[in-house]
Each structure stands twice: as structure tokens, then as C-alpha cells.
Amino acid sequence: MKLAVVVQRYAADINGGAELHARYIAERLSRHATVEVLTTCARDYVTWKNELPAGEETINRVRVRRFPVVRPRDPHHFGTMSRRVFERRHSIADELKWLDAEGPTAPALVRYVREHEGDYDYLLFFSYRYHHAWHGCRAVPGKAILVPTAERDPAIGLAIFPPVFRMVRAIMYNSHEERALIEHVSGRQGPGVIVGVGSAIPERTHPNRFRKKFRIRRPFALYIGRIDENKGVPELFSYFQRYAAMHPQGLDLVLIGSSVLPIPKHPRIRHLGFLPDEDKFDALAAADVLIMPSRYESLSMVALEAWALGRPVLANGHCDVLRGQCIRSNAGLYYENFDEFAEALYMLEASGPVGGILGRNGREFYRRHYSWPVIERKYLDMFERLRREPAAPIEPLPGFFARRARTQPPAAEIVAAAPAGAVV
């Protein structure tokens, strides 16, 4: 069996959630099939500037083919187009322009996919919202498997995506909530399975080594990820500072990850910067609880890693996916306002047995659903199933005039009307 993984960026040191997800899947599936990665020369997801050489290379025993991006993203133009399609009545042509503006526009990649369709049994497209996935899935719908990594943001309400969701052979969802959202906006009935992704969990961790290395003596709550407004970190800072005033002897907050925001100068908040995996896992093992303040996640890998190491998670309850995972796993609490944040964190730190039991549930949840043998088996079962099932019919784009008719409602309205909440 020969597979292609088509993703917007790919490198051993690219840390975006979907990109890392794609790399893990490519490397794991390469144990069962010949896997090639088709990607762009971009490293930066904001500009899509060509930074890596076009051509072939091998990363962790997986062959990677890179194709150049023809134009970098113009943030101003992309912002204008986003406002037009998300907030106003617009046309299909506007949405296609938005897709071009978003990028990464790599026509050579799409052309290669179309011309070499016969070389692969299946092509796994990552991240539905990008140029490569939309055009790639339309080019080879009979062999396309989509890993959408969709979040509850306005992009999922655009009219150009539902036909793609319906046309692809299968969808590998990250969560029940993602599946519910995609099925609601597209009415898809075809094959799909909730898979997610595993992680490279070390067999042993050394919490004491972490404490010694960073001179951390007090118990602490941990945040891992980009320190960014979009990740809900300012809210976390605000809540934690209030919490720290309420509980002077409570947990400290330790932050790991690169920062694009100023970190408040507070005696109980420590920022350690970007750390290698070894330290990250040691930190998770040393922490009392992992906090996930983001409102938009299709799957939080770091939450899964915390559960894999038996640590409870305190998640933002506004994020349906995290909330759903906390409920389904019985391994985390969630909050929607400061009071809930304070009570839940207080409970985790002061009511000892609860944290321990939640952590144990998390470990079991990870082992049952996100360990690599389970993930690999789900992919292989899906390939087997698709051999037996017919492909869905191709849905052509509307005609010249229909594409230009401003009949599409604002995408944000579509998403707002979609059912929300955790799927339990």
C-alpha cells in the first residue's frame, strides 16, 4: 500500500498542532505502508514564505516532496477578505478569493497530486481550510481522506467546504464535537471515524530533575503552548492573579512555550520559555494540574499528554472539544468564568484524592483511545473499509453566474447557528 500525506508545512522542528499531527501519522503509518509527504516550502504559517528548498528529502525515514508557494500571504488582503466572507453577505467567488488569500497557494503541489493520483492508494489531506486541502481533495476525491482539524471558527461556515466534506472518501475526526460540527454544516453521511493522534510519551519521566533544573520547589499548575491571545492566555493571567490573591499559599503557575505576549510580573508566575520534549514531559509529571485556557481547539495534544502521564486537566469550558474530552474521560474539570476557575483549581489542589483519581482516569482514557496501536488500527481499518465501499459522487462548482451571485450568508452566522456544546 502506498500513501501520501498532504500537509501545508512539514519539518522535524515545525510545532503547529496539525503539522505535528501529520508528521506523527506519516511516521507511524510508514511502519505499515510506503508513505510519502507532499508539502510546501513554507515554514511560517503567517506568511507562507518559501524557506525550505523545493524537491525531495527524507525526514525520519519518510520521503518528503516540497513544492514552492507562488505568493506569500498578504495579511491585509486576507483580513479584508475574511471580514467580507465571515461578516457580510457574499458570493462563492468571494470565498474562493478568500481561500487564495489564505494560502498556501502551491499550484505545483495540486498539479502533482492530480497527475500522480494513480501512484497512491490513498492521499491523506490535513487541515480542511487551506488551499492545498481544498484543491487537492477536489482533484482526487476518489482517493482523498481528510483529516480536517476543524475548530468552531467562522471558516467552517463557508459554503465552499461542505461539498468537499461530502466528496472525500473518509474523514478522520479528532473529536466527537468536530464530527458533530462537520456533519451539521455539510450533512455528510459517509465513512468517518474519530481518531485523534497519539504522542511520543516517554516511558519514564523525572519530575525531580525538572524541579532541580528550574529551581521549582512549590507545587504548581502548568500551561504548555504558545503564549498568545488566541490561546486564551490573557484570561488565564487575569484569573490566576485573582486566584493567587485569594489563596496566598496555593499553586504557582509555570508557563512553557514561546511568548508573543508580555508575561505579568508576579511572584507566582514563572515563564520558562520554549523547552525540549524531555523537559516538557518532566514538567507535566511534576505539575499538579495542566491548565488549557484556549477556546478554540480541535484536539489538544498537550492535554492528551498530561492525561498520558496521569495528570488532571483544567480546561476552558467554552471550548466544546476540551469540555467534551474532560467529561468523556472523567479526567479533567472545566471552567467558564472566574468563579468556576477558582473553585475547580482550588478543588484540584486542595482536595488531593480528586486530582489523583482524575489523573488515573486520564491515563486510562489515553491508553484506551490515543495510544499508537489504537490509532494505527483505526487508520488501517478505514483503508480496508474504503476498499469495499464505493466513492461518493463528485459535486461540481456552481456555474459562472451562480458563483458570482451574492447569496451566501455570513459564515459567522452559520457557525453561530450550529449546535454547540460537548457531545457526551
Add this chain to the structure above:
Amino acid sequence: MSDFTVQSDSVDVEQIMRQIRARIREKRGVDYTEAELQHLAQVKLEKFIDPRGIRSDLLQHFQRRQAEAPLPNYEFGADSLFESHRPLLRAIRNFFRPFLKLFFNADRLSHALHLQSRINDEVVSRTRRVEDLAYELLHNLTVEVTRLGIEVHNLKMRVESLSARLDFDERRAKAFEGVVQYRTPGPRPAGDATPDGGAPAAGESTDDAGGERRRRRRRRRRRPGATLAETQGQTWTGEAPEGDEPAGDDDRTDQQDSPESGNGAAGNGNGEPGQ
């Protein structure tokens, strides 16, 4: 104060969240939404900051009173009854004045009216002094009430803080009570110390030294940074931690380097901040 109850090894996150919300409702009294709370907080703060909210229009009222024109009064002398702005009339009145004195005592009348005029002045003056005093008194009272209000507010916050600390300590104590495992005295190996940890009766000096050594060993074993997380892993779960987190003595374990090093900071699902 209500407490969370976790009766068994299995927990239900939704039930815990219901308990948390019930506890929040109990604290608040009413279940306000976050927006309502923000609104209430702002109103309170505005009142607190704005002196007009506390002093009403007291200051303006007194300032207005101060600025008002004084009450009219009259000057009354011995000739006031016979004065006129018309010279001829004034001359006629003065001409007949001796005759008029034959019919009534005009001086007495003049004296009474003069006295009344002085009394009027005195009353006005005294009223003004009382008003000034009242203003000063009220002003001071208002300032004092405001100051006391702030102090009461601060004390309330301190009480809340202390109550939260107490609650925290109680819970921690409860949690630690659950951790303590009492050992039943069993048969001890020969040559070991007595059950109370002290030395046998014979050979006191040697055994004292042995006890001291043991104590030192225990102190060394007690790690300075022992945390709840580690304690949980060791005891609350009621089982030894699984291989990946050796309890207490982590540094002796072997580190396994993972060839599939992932990221230190997980990004979001599509590798891009939520837009």
C-alpha cells in the same frame, strides 16, 4: 461550609462541576451571570470612587446658603418715625412733633423698634454661626463615614481572605489526614530499636547515636520540594505509581530518550491561531 465529596475511587466530572456550581451559588446567594456580576462590580466601584455618590448635594447646599444675600433689616433711631424723603413733609412732621408727644409716647415706640432691629441682626448672625458649625460637623461626619466605609470594606476583604485561607488549610489538613497510614506494631527484627523509636534500656549511649543516625537518615529522605502531585502518586491512589513516575527517587531511574521528539508547545488544530 459545604465541601466536595468524593466517596469512592470513581469520579463523575459532571457531578463535580454541579457541586462546584452549587458551591458558587451558595457563596453568591443568587446565581448571577458573569455579565451581571461585572455590571454590579462596576456600579459599586463607581459609587465608591465618586464622592458625589456619598455626599449627596450637602456641599453645594451649604455653599448656596453662604452665597445668599443677608436677610433685610431696618435701622431704627429716635427720628425714624418722622423722616421722609420729601423735605416739605419732613418739615411739617417735625413742626407738629411736640404736639404729637402730647397724645402718645413716641420714644418708647422708637426704643422698642430699635431693640427689635438689633435682635434681628443678632438672630441672623447666630443662625449663620450655627450653620457654619453644622456644615463643618456634617462635612467631618461625611468624611468619617466614608473613611469608615473604606475601612469596613477592607476588613471585609481581609475576613474573606482569612476565611479562604482557613478553608484552604482545613481542606489540605483533611487531604493529608487521608494520606496518613498508621502502622500496626509488628514483630521487629532482633537488634532493632524499640517500637517508640528510642533505644533499648541497655547501651543507651550507643543506641542514642543509632537513633540520631536514623533521624538524620529520615531527614535526608524527606525531600524539600515534596508536592501534592507526588504525594498523590505515592499514597492517595492507593497503589504504587506505574513505572513512568518512580515515586520519590526519580533520579535513580533511567531516562529513555525518545527519537520522536515532538513539540514543546502544542499549537492549535490548524497550526494557526484561532481566527
